[in-house]
Amino acid sequence: MEQINVKIKQEKGRIDKVLSDVLKNHSRSQIQQWLKDQNIIVNGEVTRSNYKVKEHDEISINVPEPEELNVIAEDIPIEIVYEDDDVLVVNKPQGMVVHPSAGHQHGTLVNALLYHIKDLSSINGIIRPGIVHRIDKDTSGLLMVAKNDKAHVALAEQLKDKTSLRKYIALVHGEIAHDKGEINAPIGRSKNDRKMQAVIEGGKPAVTHFEVLERFDGYTLVQLQLETGRTHQIRVHMKYIGFPVAGDPLYGPRKTLKGNGQFLHAEVLGFKHPTTGQMMVFEAPLPDLFEKTLDQLRNNN
Structure with a gap:
């Protein structure tokens, strides 16, 4: 298990927000999960998610080993609009659930991605690898998917900052x-x-x-x-x-x-590429129906 140590200098605010600003390669949702799992220690004691950091606080984070993916890869055709080493853009059909859940163990976009794509980000765990954002089952259209954690954090930040299209x-x-x-x-x-x-x-x-x-x-x-x-x-x-x-x-x-x-x-999805910084815009035509x-x-x- 990896350990990350952070010493607060002059940062202020809730611990999850401060750590997400300091640890650029980890999302706020991931940090909140670590807090929930009691993997974050402040000044030698387990802390709560609403803790507000103070000057000179010493924070230790026990980063759990990545869980091995156990969602089944399935040979389901998907329309990949764009792909490179960091991201891919998928045109999801109407009727397809984005990721597995209690009522949808198979036939999801994640099941298909695991079959077609070798690498996906691990930030959202074994159920939602690579998934940065979702659209409803019966909504069709474009989704961005992260192939590594660095790209995932960058894309998630754009959603948070309202700079994606x-x-x-x-x-x-x-x-x-x-x-x-x-x-x-x-x-x-x-x-x-x-x-x-x-x-x-x-x-x-x-x-x-x-x-x-x-x-x-x-x-x-x-x-x-x-x-x-x-x-x-x-x-x-x-x-x-x-x-x-x-x-x-x-x-x-x-x-x-x-x-x-x-x-x-x-119909339209746009974002700055997490590595090049280039603005990329994609468009998907309306479904036949x-x-x-x-x-x-x-x-x-």
């Missing part, structure tokens, strides 16, 4: 009158249904920008840009302003367009 296309119920808008409403777990998120007082800040692309009879096609990345953010925000995503089984109306889930697609549905709406108009 994420644009989505959604077909929503109703005809939005404004051509552009911003939804700034905090999101947290719903008090009525633990499986759902909702706009609630005291939730985490969440900001979504939208622009109308096309209007139909009873529906609107919009492009949305995420400023934050909360769970189900677009789906929750669009329901909140009265224009739920079509086909959404959780946040939309029962009477909706036929499909395989919500008509939501991660999405395009056919739009054609039908145009014909109905």
Whole structure:
């Protein structure tokens, strides 16, 4: 087991934030897990996650050995849009879960990645190797994946600092009158249904920008840009302003367009390359079913 020693000089704040700033190759979520597992000692004593560091504090971190991956690699076709030694960009199909969980042990993007990609970052453990961010099972589109821990930290920092680019296309119920808008409403777990998120007082800040692309009879096609990345953010925000995503089984109306889930697609993904610093932007076309549905709406108009 590796040990990392840190002496606080003049840093201030919560220990997880301070250590994530000092230890550039380790994410804040990883440090929070070490705190939870009591692997971080301050001045000879196990500390809590909300501890605020003080000048001259001596911190020892017992870094556990990486767990051997035991998620099964599966020969599942995936569309790799881009790949190099640090990152890859994948166009995830609708219906595919990103990583294994209690209800989805097989057929996930991670199962496929383990088969096709030799190296993936270990920061998120054995269940989510390489996964920097997620999109919902029935949302299609672009995801960035890290092939090593250094790249993972760099990409995660861009998400945290809101410097990455994420644009989505959604077909929503109703005809939005404004051509552009911003939804700034905090999101947290719903008090009525633990499986759902909702706009609630005291939730985490969440900001979504939208622009109308096309209007139909009873529906609107919009492009949305995420400023934050909360769970189900677009789906929750669009329901909140009265224009739920079509086909959404959780946040939309029962009477909706036929499909395989919500008509939501991660169309554009941009980030600075973790090694070269070059801005890279990728775009994925709408799935066939999405395009056919739009054609039908145009014909109905």
